[in-house]
Amino acid sequence: MVTRAFATLGVGDQYESIAEQMIATLDVLVDDGEPILSAYRPLQDGEWLIDVMFVDKDADARARWLAEARELLPELPDFEEDPVAERDWVAESQKALHPIHAGRFVVFGSHDRDKMVPTQWRIEIDAGRAFGTAHHASTRGCLIALEKLAKRRPLTTVADVGTGTGVLAIAADRLGARAVAAGDIDPVSVEVARRNIAVNRTHRPIPVVVKAGPFAIADTVIANILARPLIAMANDLALATGRTLVLSGLRTAHVRPVKAAYRARGLVVADQIIIEDWATLTLERPLR
Known part of the structure; x- marks a missing residue:
């Protein structure tokens, strides 16, 4: 499971640029995308946070990383790692998250259900312990990339690898895909995705x-x-792709090696979206 550490900066728009500068400084400590760094405020007028999500590091490795972060940024407030946040941080914090717009889509939690205008572009997501509320730039980038793709040509079959909450699979269904399937290595995420798919009443079973x-x-x-x-999965993902591959979850510093890995498998970059230093790539298999 993902482990979270966060530092609270303060309230006010002036903290946005401070947070961005801190993220840029801490980025030198990121090794092949680990940990995931982000800066955001859960509420529109709330406190700005520096958020660090560890995927593979154990407790000792996390402690070493946070100590190195402190050496780089002595002015950074203390990181917090409380047991609830580490065990189930998305579930505990999601009630404070406001609706997020990405293209025509609006993604919101069940706590905002009664406030939302009925529309085919609304997607209700309760994350539980899965990743993907659209508050992260990589998820927003994928939603926008899918919408742009659907405007160019009809979506036919779609596979969402590492689905997390299922939000991208649901979005593909909303965009008219003929068939959508999803998968995740984490059984908890799979159960979360299944619940979200049921709540959103997709046009077709996913x-x-x-x-x-x-x-x-x-x-x-x-x-x-x-x-x-x-x-690592470039060969398998390329073989699974009939025509279009949408990749995200990578910082802009990692775009070049990712592009190279897929260019070697015959895919070319058709579009690139950058949001908050996170990149989303749309790659196409050239038509013969």
């Missing part, structure tokens, strides 16, 4: 499987993971 990496061949494949696994 099967969700417990599976690491690509689980089906599809015309369009989505993988919002991290740079290191995206490079």
Whole structure:
């Protein structure tokens, strides 16, 4: 499971640029996309946070990383790692999250359900312990990339690799995909995705499987993971892609090696979206 550490900066728009500068400084400590760094405020007028999500590091490695961060930024407030946040941080914090707009989509939690105007572009997501509320730039980038793709041509079959909450699979269904399937290595995320799919009453059933990496061949494949696994799975993801591959979860510093890995498998970059130093790539298989 993801482990979270966060530092609270303060309230006010002036902290946005401070937070961005701190993230840029801490980025030198990121190794192949680990940990994931972000700066945001959960409420529109709330406190700005520096958020650090560890995926693979154990307690000792996390402590060393946070100590190095302190050496780089002595002015950084103390990081907090409380047991509830480490065990189930998204579930505990999601009630404070406001609706997020990405293209035509608006993603919101069940606590905001009664405030939302009925529209096909609304997606209700309760994350539990899964990743993908659209507050992270990589998820927003994927939503925008999918919408742009659907405007160019109809979506046919779509596979969402590392689905997390299922938000991208639901979005593909909303955009008219003929068939959508999703998978995740984490059984908890799979259960969360299944609940979200049911709540959102998708046009067609969306099967969700417990599976690491690509689980089906599809015309369009989505993988919002991290740079290191995206490079490691380049061959499998390329083989699973019939025509279009949408990749995200990578910082701009990692775009070049990711592009190279997929260019070597015959895919070319058709579009690139940058949000808050996070990149979303749309790659196409050239038509013959």
